[in-house]
Amino acid sequence: MISLTKRIIPCLDVRDGVVVKGVRFEGLTAVGDPPELAVKYQEQGADEIVFLDVKASLMGDETLRAAVRKTAERLFVPLTVGGGVRSFDDVRKMLRVGADKVSVNTAAVAEPALITECAEAFGSQCVVVAIDAKKTDGGWEVHTHSGTRSSERDAVEWAKEVCELGAGEILLTSMDCDGVRSGYDIELTRSVVRAVTVPVIASGGCGTVQHIVDVLSIGEADAALAASIFHYDQYSVGDVKRTLAEKGIPVRWCC
């Protein structure tokens, strides 16, 4: 028997109820309906789907909740929703409409007790802490508010702390690599993976299948998140998995 497989997670940036693409928050164009795209990736063999509300302010908005509800009824792989989650009640509402996990970033930094409160009520497996990290001299610093504000916290130390508080998973984004498509930050990823005892999803920088191979092997990540390589139909999830399997990386084989 083999052990746990590595996960491939397409990320859908959602704004006003539609999936958009563009480099980070600029030049966004609508590319489709969230449930349609989520189901398409599910059929390609995606292990999970992430919805990220790029406006990061509309979590209470009925448009996003309606999109999550419609998606959950057709999606039989896990769905994580993040962006703009401010409170315990935001997390509860998002789970109720069909998210399996909710990712928190700014609110967790502002009020770390929120992590514990959610973990105790919903179980750690629902609570994903998203960490946006930017390189500094000798380390990485946590940024909040969609990457616009420095928190002056060390990313590796913060990762350890959120685990102690009850986080069940870390979604780690390298701000330096995000949108550049020249590869994940391997050093950052490995540093966090080795510091914590929960699974780590690497994000930011994916441009080729080799980048995914590298972050799952050398970077030691448990899962790789990617957006543009899937949205531009450069590769299907199945293509990525075939390459990973050829390189000896355990994946869920479904195609």
Added chain:
Amino acid sequence: MKATVVDYGVGNLHSISKGLERAGARAAVSSNPYDVARAECIVFPGVGAFGAAMQVLRPAIDEIRDAITGGVPALGICLGMQVLFERSEESAGEGIGVLKGEARRLDAPRVPHMGWNEVRHNSDALFEGIEQDTQFYFANSYVCVPTEKVTLSETEYGLRFPSAVRKGRTCGVQFHPEKSSEPGLRLLSNFIRLSEGTA
């Protein structure tokens, strides 16, 4: 068959309800433990914490136990599997106790056990049409340790643990069939057939 999905007040119940409907059942959601005790078929979903789930069930725990022992089909998923046992290391207080044993904290380098992992089964009717070593989706920090012979399948993560159990029409799975794509939907359909006595 009408399957009653227990609502502990937290978590996503859409996928399990839709999964049961695809399996040919009608799904209803209830947070009333007395409704659960009177159900034709009970599904204990897999979200939340042990103590919080038992708090919802406790007012009618004797009635629910009697119903399941009396042959009402039940499926416990992840946490829902754990509440079928006598107790859990996660929270104080008793479980339903229709299965003998307890849930223990998973002893592995990385917890929760999160993602797709292989299930090696004994070809029980619950796994009909599902290939050996098929991967299912897990998201658990606890595993069940039965003290009676109920294990149908095992999965390896740090240690080997029972990923599915069955005693008569009482079934428990540590993975999430409603999140495990086609094989998961097949398992739900097998459960409904078992419950209807047509398997």
